[in-house]
Every structure is written in structure tokens, then in C-alpha cells.
Amino acid sequence: MIDNKYLKRIAEGGVLVYLRKSREDTEDALSNHRMVLEALCKKHGWSYVIKEEIGSSDTIEFREVFREVLYKDIPSGLYSALVIFDWDRLSRNLGDTSVIKETLAMYDVLVIDKNEQVYDFKNEIDDMVTDFKALIAKQEYQQIKKRMRSGKLAGAMKGVKAGYN
Template identity: 30%
Template sequence: MKVPIGVIAKELGVQDATIRRWEKEGHIRSERTPGGHRRYDMDEVLSYANQKKKKQVEKIAIGYARVSTPKKKDDLERQKQVLELYCAAKGWKYKIIEDIGSGLNYNKKGLHELIRLIELNKVNTLVLTYKDRLLRFGSEIIFEMCRIHGVDVVILNEDEQKTYEEELVEDVLAIITVFSAKLYGSRSHKKKRMIDSVQKMIMEEKGEANVEREEGEKTE
């Protein structure tokens, strides 16, 4: 259906100048009436407008990978490979965001970037290898943000807990280290002994967790 420029502009909620610019750029065409007035094909203009809108709001999948310390960079690379393979197999346009830091630490560059992209409605899917890759505690806050912004969450190993005891111990030790640095400054031998005792207890718990896991693997 051929219609005047004013009808098209009103239908799309744009100015007449916008329609003329699209025509000048070669995206749409017009025909002249015997009186010299432009007429546009409604379907052609609406099709271009919808394509343009879709490109402007195109969203991507985000694969988020994290390890607690630089010593675990090999694990970080494995996570990234798994995320990349999954997103590529789905045919998604994607980006991998990575962090090195404790799951108890909210102040991580990658995590901040992820939150910003979700808030800007630029994410359609969040992919994790494990739930605790996001945060040790508080993942539900990010998941609720995803729900509000229509972001699907995919957890590839939802029924498994990857080295939970080991990383939880590392996270707790990181906190103790920060507080111990402050307490040592007070030169309190009592406080120093207390911290040393807690660290020793945690390391013993870590050793027992490793033994239990190894025994469990042998029986499988």
C-alpha cells in the first residue's frame, strides 16, 4: 500500500525528516504521483524500521568464569573453553567475562561489567559452569536482576558442587588475612594466637574435606 510520508511518520512515531533521511541513504524508496508528491510502500518502510530497531536492541549471551586465586588460571581457562563451546554450539552471539578473586568479594571488575550489561538490557542469557562461580553468597541477587530484565540463566553443572570446601576455606582465609593484618598492628599476642588457632583449624578442615572427597571418588 502506497501512502504519504505523513502517514508513515505517524505510524512509526518519527519525524518526516527521518523518513526522508532513510530514503536518501538508500534504505527505502518512494514513487512520485502525477502531482509530484512522494508515496511510500508501507510494508517496505515498516520492514526496514523493524530491522533497525532489532539491531539497536540486539542482546548477547554472557559466559561468566571465575577462580579464587591466580594459581588457578588453568581452571579459569577450562571454564572459558566450556562456556565458549556451549555458546557457539547454540549459535549465540556471546562474550566471556572473567574474574580472579574470592567469591565473597563483590568488588570485582568482571562482576561489575556483568551487572552493568544486565542493567542496560544488553544480555539475553547468562551462562555459568557452576552456580558459585558468580558469588559464594548472594548469587540470588544477580539472578533476581536477570529475572527482572528477562535474562535466562543457564548453569551447566547445576547438580554438582565444584571443590566447594576448598574454595570456601580459601575465601574464609582471605577474610582472616585482612583482619589479621589490622589486629597484628595492635601487637596483641592474645589476638595473634587466636588468629593462628583459627587458621590452623580451617586448614585441618580443608585437609579432612580433601580426604573425604578422594575416598568418595575411589568408591565411585
């Protein structure tokens, strides 16, 4: 349940929904995420714009859509909230997380996830909680990369070419 002080603030501005999946073969998952976040926006009567991208990267440097969100859309003053599926959809990179949080705080933009958890980066506790989430997301990403390398190695040992089953 979103606190009334945030509901009022969100209603005064627009909402930007950001969707990202890491791999090309996850269009269904992206569609499911879109459905969940659109339902959240409609539930609260929020006016919203959707931006989405498919791509994996250690850094936001190579994520064109998110760079546009962070450096163009957020500073425009048109949005009071960024709605995301999960925190790790923004970044699994600790340096990028700091940049994201600083930018959102500077422009007074809240982050809301699918569970209606609100992050206000002018609030020290929200700032600290997202630091922990970013650290956990980074560790998870390291494990994913390790499993992918092991899978590719096992495939190579079986004579399977990368990208083919």
C-alpha cells in the first residue's frame, strides 16, 4: 500500500514505466512485466509513458533507452515517479546505482516497484535499502555469469557451437 503523501506527489506528475529484460528470448517475460506495471498504474489512475529495452550489460553505458530515461526524461521535470518491476532491472552495477539514485534524488523522482514499494532517495533509509539491494543484485549477476560460462564450456566440450542447441 502506497502512503498517501506519495500518492498525492505521484498524481501531480507523470509516471515513467521502465521495462528491461536481459536476453532476446524473453519477450514473453517482458510482456508479463508490462502487464503487471500497467495494471499498477491503472489501479492508481496514473498517467504514464512506457519505455522498454532488451539487452544485458554490466553498465548503463551501453543501455541506450535507460540513458535516455536517466539523462533526458527524468531531468525534463515531466515525471514524479519511475515505475519498475524490480530494483535489479535498473542496475546491478554499484557505481551506476549511485548515479541513478543521485539523479532521481536531484529531480525528486520516486521509484515504485511491482509490489508498490516506494523508494524516495531523499530518505536515508530508502537510500541505504537500495544500496543493499544493489549489492545483492551484483552478487546474483556474478553467479549468473559464472553459470553461463560453465554452460558454454560444457557445451563446447560436447561440440555444441555457441548460440545453438
